[in-house]
Amino acid sequence: MKLFFAPMEGVAHHLFRRAQAACFRPADEYFMPFICPKNQSLTHRERADINPENNQGVHAIPQILTNNPESFLWAAQLLCDLGYDEVNLNLGCPSSTVVRKGRGAGFLADPDGLHDFLSEVFSRCPLPISLKSRLGMERPEEFERILSVYNDFPVKRLILHPRVREEQYGGSVHLDWFHYAEKESRAPVVYNGDLFTAQQILEFDESHPMISGIMCGRGFLLHPGLAGMCYGEIESVDKLEAFHAMIYDGYRRDIGTEAFVLMKMKEVWAMLGRGQGLEKKTLKHIHKASRLDAYEAAVKAAMEEIAAR
Ligand SMILES: Cc1cc2nc3c(=O)[nH]c(=O)nc-3n(C[C@H](O)[C@H](O)[C@H](O)COP(=O)(O)O)c2cc1C
Structure with a gap:
């Protein structure tokens, strides 16, 4: 296929x-x-x-x-x-x-x-x-x-x-x-x-x-x-973290401005968060972050939630 x-x-x-x-x-x-x-x-x-x-x-x-x-x-x-x-x-x-x-x-x-x-x-x-x-x-x-x-x-x-x-x-x-x-x-x-x-x-x-x-x-x-x-592989938290880091680092390198990086990363999380079945409040912390440090803390919590499953 x-x-x-x-x-x-x-x-x-x-x-x-x-x-x-x-x-x-x-x-x-x-x-x-x-x-x-x-x-x-x-x-x-x-x-x-x-x-x-x-x-x-x-x-x-x-x-x-x-x-x-x-x-x-x-x-x-x-x-x-x-x-x-x-x-x-x-x-x-x-x-x-x-x-x-x-x-x-x-x-x-x-x-x-x-x-x-x-x-x-x-x-x-x-x-x-x-x-x-x-x-x-x-x-x-x-x-x-x-x-x-x-x-x-x-x-x-x-x-x-x-x-x-x-x-x-x-x-x-x-x-x-x-x-x-x-x-x-x-x-x-x-x-x-x-x-x-x-x-x-x-x-x-x-x-x-x-x-x-x-x-x-x-x-x-x-x-x-x-x-x-489709081949029985697992979408592990390690892979998700690496995936997130590549996009996040890329945006920070290519775009720079904090507001735009946050906007683009929140677009990624809108679907990724649903796919991972994240708690509403975990996603809310990501979407409410207005600074990169708050965003990074919210993502850390999201990854911990995924890992705990
Ligand atoms: C946010 C978004 C952007 C899209 N941009 C394009 C595009 O640039 N070119 C295109 O042919 N289809 C575009 N599509 C349609 C998708 O390629 C696809 O046909 C559609 O999402 C249905 O497939 P899916 O049910 O697997 O998502 C877009 C769809 C979405 C949701």
Whole structure:
């Protein structure tokens, strides 16, 4: 079974990915949060995330969010020059600001425009292209037409989150439409959505022998040791401490300002704390910390609580 780490903008940046890979069993491949090339330029943060030096030790695949073929091709050439071996197109982002501009899941509302875009980029892209898609904008039935568009191109793999944009991440996934994709897609299909535990992943893998992999997002935020847990490994407190230290030290080195470091670490704990089943008051101490020394004391208490289990 291949297990892929999902792109998660704002959380699963290079520090998180490298810490996960160094401290626990790594995922097979790491899909990176989207970069959004504008006027042939990237932000400082985007450049840092795709910098190969920041991705040593992980097989990382960059993702592009755009509906402009020239912007896509410019970024793909840059990524090719940096040594990447695949580029992924984001066709799933549900955020209103993205969708309003016809990007991410918003692009799915215009299958003809999407076809034109894919014709252009598949004929000129220096790298193999994979797609990360939802079923559509409003109704899962839209996927029939969307898949017929994808099937016209040599897509390296289709990662499918079987929800429509309107559903964001709520309600149940449409497994019937995932099965449709498994049968009808010319490209190998990867499943993504709502698999949070090793048991769920193993059961899904067992019952879907045709898929070419499973991608997990929030599961890795809840349990950075998720890949190892699929092989019976334990998410020990020593590994969690090392994982935390790598991210925390990285933020202090790269960002510096106390308030920003605290904000980013609290984002990590929002999911990690839930995954570890921390007491409410333990998490509250972490979230209320307004100085690094108070934060470090709260984290020490959290690790002691985990170790005591
Ligand atoms: C905070 C956050 C940021 C995300 N950023 C991206 C992104 O940059 N690109 C992308 O394709 N999907 C993004 N996603 C979607 C995830 O990759 C994934 O499809 C989603 O979380 C469902 O998978 P899961 O149920 O395993 O979490 C994001 C999701 C979350 C929760």
